Amino acid sequence: MSEASPAKAYALHLGVIALLFVLSFLLPDYYHGLLARIMVLAVFAMGYNMLFGYVGLLSLGHAMFFGAGLYGAGLAVIQLGWSVPAAFAAGLGCGAVLSLIIGLLALRTTGVAFMIVTMMFAQVVYLAILYFAAWTGGDQGMVVPQPTRVLTFGATSLDLTNPTVRYMAALGLFSLVLLITLAVVRSRYGRVLVAIRENEERTKMLGYDTFSNKLAAVIVSGTICATSGAAYALLFGYVGSSFASVQYSILPLLWVLLGGAATTLGPLLGTLFMYYVIDVTSGYTSAYLLIVGVALILLVLFFPKGILGTVRQRWLGWLP
Amino acid sequence: MTDKNGFFDLSKTTLTRRTALKGLAAGAGLAVAPGFVRYSQAQSSAPIKIGFQSHRTGIGAAYGRWYEKTTAAAIKAINAAGGINGRQVEVIIEDDGTDPGRGAEVVGKFATQHKTDIVFGTLFSHVVIGSAPAAGEAKMPYFVVSEGHHVASTKLNRYVFQPGITDVKSQIQSMAPWIAANAGKKVTQIFPDFAFGYDHRDYLPPALKAQGAEVIAQIAIPPTESSFTKYFPQIPPETEVIYHVMVGPAVLTFVKELGEFYGSNRPQLFGFIDSLEAVDINSPGLEFLDGSHFWEGSPRYAQPDDTEAQKAYRASVGIDDNGAAVGDPKDVSTAAHMFGCWETLYVVKKAMEDAGYKGPEDRAKLVEATEALKEFAEGPEHPQGPKTFNGKIHQCFGIQNISKVEGGKLKVVHKTKIEEGLYEAEGDYTTQAL
Numbered sequence: 001m002s003e004a005s006p007a008k009a010y011a012l013h014l015g016v017i018a019l020l021f022v023l024s025f026l027l028p029d030y031y032h033g034l035l036a037r038i039m040v041l042a043v044f045a046m047g048y049n050m051l052f053g054y055v056g057l058l059s060l061g062h063a064m065f066f067g068a069g070l071y072g073a074g075l076a077v078i079q080l081g082w083s084v085p086a087a088f089a090a091g092l093g094c095g096a097v098l099s100l101i102i103g104l105l106a107l108r109t110t111g112v113a114f115m116i117v118t119m120m121f122a123q124v125v126y127l128a129i130l131y132f133a134a135w136t137g138g139d140q141g142m143v144v145p146q147p148t149r150v151l152t153f154g155a156t157s158l159d160l161t162n163p164t165v166r167y168m169a170a171l172g173l174f175s176l177v178l179l180i181t182l183a184v185v186r187s188r189y190g191r192v193l194v195a196i197r198e199n200e201e202r203t204k205m206l207g208y209d210t211f212s213n214k215l216a217a218v219i220v221s222g223t224i225c226a227t228s229g230a231a232y233a234l235l236f237g238y239v240g241s242s243f244a245s246v247q248y249s250i251l252p253l254l255w256v257l258l259g260g261a262a263t264t265l266g267p268l269l270g271t272l273f274m275y276y277v278i279d280v281t282s283g284y285t286s287a288y289l290l291i292v293g294v295a296l297i298l299l300v301l302f303f304p305k306g307i308l309g310t311v312r313q314r315w316l317g318w319l320p
Numbered sequence: 321m322t323d324k325n326g327f328f329d330l331s332k333t334t335l336t337r338r339t340a341l342k343g344l345a346a347g348a349g350l351a352v353a354p355g356f357v358r359y360s361q362a363q364s365s366a367p368i369k370i371g372f373q374s375h376r377t378g379i380g381a382a383y384g385r386w387y388e389k390t391t392a393a394a395i396k397a398i399n400a401a402g403g404i405n406g407r408q409v410e411v412i413i414e415d416d417g418t419d420p421g422r423g424a425e426v427v428g429k430f431a432t433q434h435k436t437d438i439v440f441g442t443l444f445s446h447v448v449i450g451s452a453p454a455a456g457e458a459k460m461p462y463f464v465v466s467e468g469h470h471v472a473s474t475k476l477n478r479y480v481f482q483p484g485i486t487d488v489k490s491q492i493q494s495m496a497p498w499i500a501a502n503a504g505k506k507v508t509q510i511f512p513d514f515a516f517g518y519d520h521r522d523y524l525p526p527a528l529k530a531q532g533a534e535v536i537a538q539i540a541i542p543p544t545e546s547s548f549t550k551y552f553p554q555i556p557p558e559t560e561v562i563y564h565v566m567v568g569p570a571v572l573t574f575v576k577e578l579g580e581f582y583g584s585n586r587p588q589l590f591g592f593i594d595s596l597e598a599v600d601i602n603s604p605g606l607e608f609l610d611g612s613h614f615w616e617g618s619p620r621y622a623q624p625d626d627t628e629a630q631k632a633y634r635a636s637v638g639i640d641d642n643g644a645a646v647g648d649p650k651d652v653s654t655a656a657h658m659f660g661c662w663e664t665l666y667v668v669k670k671a672m673e674d675a676g677y678k679g680p681e682d683r684a685k686l687v688e689a690t691e692a693l694k695e696f697a698e699g700p701e702h703p704q705g706p707k708t709f710n711g712k713i714h715q716c717f718g719i720q721n722i723s724k725v726e727g728g729k730l731k732v733v734h735k736t737k738i739e740e741g742l743y744e745a746e747g748d749y750t751t752q753a754l
Binding site for chain 1: 415420453475671
């Protein structure tokens, strides 16, 4: 990967954000709503990408972090009657604490064992949600009531169920996380993460504490995923165990692989692509997952590093 | 009369080529204007669009397929009889994958892309609960056929209705008098350790207690379990009735292992047919169920005393006397639940006609008209039986069937009364703003 000037990289990312902003005024209602959801889930994918793409740690349990944010924020509103900002902070806090604990335990393993351990922990979280059904709503989940999803600033209030407000809130969150991700991967810390991915032993020999760096990456990754979960609960009003199931551990992996692992914009592209393929094909056949599977195989064959990963490899070496 | 000085004085008009072209352009413009001609047509003859949120894939696929068949039959009958308010009805189907996240997206798609008049047909509770916020935000009337207690709990919103099928709380409550009087007073419950099971766990004990019977043990089985023998020693020996509501593919193993555990000397068995919807009651391993009893919303097998309305409904949907698809005896229907689609669509028709519904701008009127409904008489529109409707909790109440497995068929041995399933309202949707 050749080095890009910071201005070029930031210009590209700001351009994407500007495009998403403009799209808010151009898209038909349905795609406007869908894109808001995609941006929130792209944040989930970006969190996953932080660990998988840049550190090379393949987790099969990231749904637990999304779930921590989802339930942390949702339950704070439903059971404790907290305001939206406090509930959002609660979701982030839950994700940060959970990722610290999981990181301390799971990082004792590597490779396949890391995958299995993260998957098992995610199952524990999923089953705990089912077990404590009296508070969590179990497999049916719970609705975050519409009147509570309001952001109040003094005398003014923003209704998060309003499509425009929701889109802008999702865009704001997406933009913030995108720029943070870009800053992190371009920072000295980001270089260390890539060094760990490429050769952990050599990084250790250079004097870096790889465990601490990896732990920090798990916490950053888990907290970003929890941010997405918290936003999902507050913006879309539903908290349910299916979002903590194994399916939602696999999905961010697919989104990142599609868009391009270790590319900052890949998670958005992958999520967008997958959503639209499902949305369009499900209108024609109930075997749409077969079409998704074929699309994935074709992408792996012709874009083995994902869409943006391949673009970077072949044409735009400076892509971050 | 001619107005020589006014607009209609054509004698002074000279038609130039430019004027003619302008006139033609204006006429053509009006003809293709999106809001003019089509709008006036929409008010009169454009079809009413119903968005059907179907479980075509995922865990609910077997139900989804039969819900679609029943819906198609009902729409055909409604259209043949002149439609709703003189307009034909068109159904647009979207698959929600039996997933609450996708369910919410599908409701959004119906509201903003297909621009349907209502959304209808969802069964699985988690999909209903996941989709309800989207329906409420879009102010989209959302008629579910789920049997969950979530609508009646008043935890959803004013746009969600369940007028075509009773909810599980009411069903359980209706079963208690018969169980206590006919099966036994000491009941052990075996249920899956998730929400469907919890409804039975929570609602049966008080209902039985009111009838002088009691639940003496509750055995929750984790949803991941594939073998059940180790749980059976927990069944107290004094148990007179085992009340079981296991669902999913594991039910065959459950019944087989229960049979091996008890042999021929077993307590009475009572279950909910949900366990065996779309499953042939004569499947290998289910022999142990012979002589046991099941709740059925609507009977799977044709009964000697079926009403003409019930017979006509079965013929329209295309199920034979054994509750399987006509021409394919292995394609067993979800008869106990799918009638809810048929009946819900007729409730929608009645509410739209009462509201003088013309288009999406009348959705609030439709909500109020639905809330104003009180009773549905048994007949071609409601072949399962008579119902009452509580507009405050958006839930209907009706009769239930208790059927005995006899000679490889389910024979209805008791029908409950509507009153047995009534309970105190837990809230009031009508106090919410539209």
